[in-house]
Amino acid sequence: MQQIKNKFSPFLLIVFLIGGVFLIGINQAKAVGDAYFQEETTVEMDVGNLTITGGSDADSVVATNTTITITISAGQTFTMTSADRKLLTNDSNVSYSCSANRSSITITGSKTVIITPESNNCDTLSNPGGGGGGGGGFITSTPTPTPTPTPTVSPGVSPTPTPVPVSVSKPTPASRGFINLSALKLKEGDVISAAGSSDPDVYIVNAWGYKRLFLNPAIFNFYGHLGGFNKVKGTVASTRDTLVTSGLFRNCETNDAKVYGVETTGEDTGMLHWVNTTGAQAVADDPNFFKKVFCINSKEFSWYKQGAPYTSVNQIPDYSRKNVPSSTPSPTPVVIKQYKVVNTDQLNVRASANTSSAILGKLPAGQIVGSLGQQGSWHKIKYQTKDGWVHGDYLKAL
Numbered sequence: 001m002q003q004i005k006n007k008f009s010p011f012l013l014i015v016f017l018i019g020g021v022f023l024i025g026i027n028q029a030k031a032v033g034d035a036y037f038q039e040e041t042t043v044e045m046d047v048g049n050l051t052i053t054g055g056s057d058a059d060s061v062v063a064t065n066t067t068i069t070i071t072i073s074a075g076q077t078f079t080m081t082s083a084d085r086k087l088l089t090n091d092s093n094v095s096y097s098c099s100a101n102r103s104s105i106t107i108t109g110s111k112t113v114i115i116t117p118e119s120n121n122c123d124t125l126s127n128p129g130g131g132g133g134g135g136g137g138f139i140t141s142t143p144t145p146t147p148t149p150t151p152t153v154s155p156g157v158s159p160t161p162t163p164v165p166v167s168v169s170k171p172t173p174a175s176r177g178f179i180n181l182s183a184l185k186l187k188e189g190d191v192i193s194a195a196g197s198s199d200p201d202v203y204i205v206n207a208w209g210y211k212r213l214f215l216n217p218a219i220f221n222f223y224g225h226l227g228g229f230n231k232v233k234g235t236v237a238s239t240r241d242t243l244v245t246s247g248l249f250r251n252c253e254t255n256d257a258k259v260y261g262v263e264t265t266g267e268d269t270g271m272l273h274w275v276n277t278t279g280a281q282a283v284a285d286d287p288n289f290f291k292k293v294f295c296i297n298s299k300e301f302s303w304y305k306q307g308a309p310y311t312s313v314n315q316i317p318d319y320s321r322k323n324v325p326s327s328t329p330s331p332t333p334v335v336i337k338q339y340k341v342v343n344t345d346q347l348n349v350r351a352s353a354n355t356s357s358a359i360l361g362k363l364p365a366g367q368i369v370g371s372l373g374q375q376g377s378w379h380k381i382k383y384q385t386k387d388g389w390v391h392g393d394y395l396k397a398l
Helices: 237-242 279-285 298-303
Strands: 002-004 012-014 041-045 048-052 060-063 068-072 077-082 086-090 096-098 103-108 111-121 191-193 203-205 210-213 244-246 248-251 260-264 270-274 293-296 337-341 346-350 359-364 368-371 373-375 378-383 386-391 395-397
Touching: 068 077, 068 103, 077 086, 077 111, 086 096, 086 103, 103 111, 191 237, 248 298, 359 386, 368 378
Parallel strands: 210 244, 248 293
Antiparallel strands: 002 012, 041 048, 048 077, 060 068, 068 111, 077 103, 086 111, 096 103, 191 203, 203 210, 248 260, 260 270, 337 368, 337 395, 346 359, 346 386, 373 378, 378 386
8 A cells, every 4th residue: 555645634545446536544544635735745555656746636536556547526637647657548538648758647627537548658669759648547368457366275274266256247337228327327436325225324435336235324324524424425226226236245444355245144244254265366366356345444344243154246145135034033824724604504703712601793694704713612803803712612623
């Protein structure tokens, strides 16, 4: 991790989430805000180091191993350079320049720009100085993020063989019609809820079209910099459902490279399982795997119980409210057996299961009744609005 200065506190932590979204700052209350860089600041990336020019100003800066996302408002200017003259392609067609000793990009106006530096440099351009409209980030043929470490085996313990991956069709933002967050009138890091719907839960969204669930209020309150429930943005169910729910987490506060899948064990409870597979295999099983990884802090990580590791991406359960186990078992349905009154013109309905109890009324021969239960030879029935009892000698099962 790198520490980057901002105007509010000595340092702003740029979280290197492997395709994730959470900003976790040293000062949690100020981790999401204007980022002002008084001096040149180096950002380490897979393709090499980039430099944020001193005096650059932005609302927020989020860096991964492969992309840098800059959100600025009107009146702000943000400049980034590459001493290796890397191609500074981006998703907003912002032009970048190439000189003899560096490439640079300057962002102004009110916008969010995702810069995806290429491994190639300006010498590969037929027309140096041209702009890059490229990649929406994080699309590679082989995984460039830090892979989940290869599992280690304790001495004397036989390793569990990795099962053959099962092909599972998991939903992606594209399958839900996701274009970008601005089309949904959202921005990265928004906390949303569709109040009044069948799923009133609170989620936070990332730029890739995924959202993560805050399983309960206690977990949500671990992130005070989000402003609490008063800052939750109301949305409609269709907008919420366009974003796919992810249950992939890593503890970015400790810079733990391991990725965990969450299993919901109840309405407000869950368990973490280490995804014990290599990064290359994870991407082979799910090309969008690292885009789904959300950063969590140590408080949330410690809140969960730890379950047995998953040995395949395909073991990670998809979260949906209908899949959450109920905290109380469903009642066993009552089977009401039907009987017909026989062997008498009028059958007494009594208040209790004995002949000395009060008569509530009478049933004519041929009347159909439902038995709610038995006490010896007596059957409990519903008579008008009351519970009543009739003798089984005068009933014939249908």
